[in-house]
Amino acid sequence: MAKSGKYKMVQVAGLLxxxxxxxxxxxxxxKGLGYFVIEPAIFLMGLGLGLVMPNMTIAVQNALxxxxxxxxxAMLTFFRSLGGLLGVTGSGAILARQLHAHGIQxxxxxxxxxxxxxxxxxxAQVAVYRHAxxxxxAAGGVMVGLGLLALLxxxxxxxxxxxxxxxxxxxxx
Numbered sequence: 001m002a003k004s005g006k007y008k009m010v011q012v013a014g015l016l017x018x019x020x021x022x023x024x025x026x027x028x029x030x031k032g033l034g035y036f037v038i039e040p041a042i043f044l045m046g047l048g049l050g051l052v053m054p055n056m057t058i059a060v061q062n063a064l065x066x067x068x069x070x071x072x073x074a075m076l077t078f079f080r081s082l083g084g085l086l087g088v089t090g091s092g093a094i095l096a097r098q099l100h101a102h103g104i105q106x107x108x109x110x111x112x113x114x115x116x117x118x119x120x121x122x123x124a125q126v127a128v129y130r131h132a133x134x135x136x137x138a139a140g141g142v143m144v145g146l147g148l149l150a151l152l153x154x155x156x157x158x159x160x161x162x163x164x165x166x167x168x169x170x171x172x173x
Contacts, residue, residue, distance in 0.1 A: 001055070005057045005158060005159040006156060006159075007058055007059055007062075007156065007159070008021075008059070008151070008154070010051050010055050011051065011055050011056065011151055012151060012152065013048075013051060014047075014048040014049065014050070014051025014052040014055070015048060015052055015144055015147055015148040015151060016045035016048070017044050017045075017047060017048030017051070018044075018045050018048030018049050018050075018052070018143045018144045019141055019145050019148060020044065020048075021041045021044040021045035021048060021140075022044070022045065022137050022138070022140045022141030022144055023137075023141045024037065024041040024044075024080060024138035025038065025041045025042070025045070025120065025134075025137040026051075026134045026135075026138040026141060028041060029130050029132070029133045029134035030111070030130060030131060030134035032126075032130055042149075047167060053080075055080045056076065057073060057076060059154075059156075059157075060073065060075075060076050061073060062073045062157055062160055063157055063161055081149070085141070087140075090139070091139070091140070094135055094136050094139050095132050095133070095136050096127075096129060096134070098132035098136075099128060099132045100136045101130045102131055102132065103125070103128045150156050
């Protein structure tokens with residue numbers, strides 16, 4: 001970015017990596033895969049979002065005149081916090097809904113099977129939690145995908161003060 005003066009492709013790559021990571025996490029949770037799949041996906045998600053956040057600050061500050069950059073940065077921070085709040089509450093709501101809907105069905109399906117009922121009930125509970133967590137990651141992937149589509153529609157402005165952004169003035173003869 002320092003050489004080219006372009007920031008959008010870094011953000012697109014970051015959101016694409018995060019969307020892939022969310023999809024892998026949803027799949028891994030649904031299938032009950034282990035840490036060898038989950039940990040790299042979490043790393044990829046962090047890497048992807050880490051490419052987006054600071055570069056979005058640069059993009060916002062670059063798009064505004066010097067006198068308004070503080071306001072733009074403050075608004076970005078506010079909306080980032082608001083998005084985090086909505087993301088956490090939305091994820092909790094999805095998790096609670098999935099646990100309620102599928103948990104009741106799983107307990108009813110177990111019924112009274114004598115001494116094996118506890119083992120069957122335990123396995124059913126694990127499956128319900130895996131499905132609920134997978135639903136949360138799937139919803140996160142959808143949200144990141146929508147963010148990627150929005151980012152693709154935004155124009156990329158040349159970085160102010162960057163040599164690639166400064167156009168040479170025609171010389172008068």
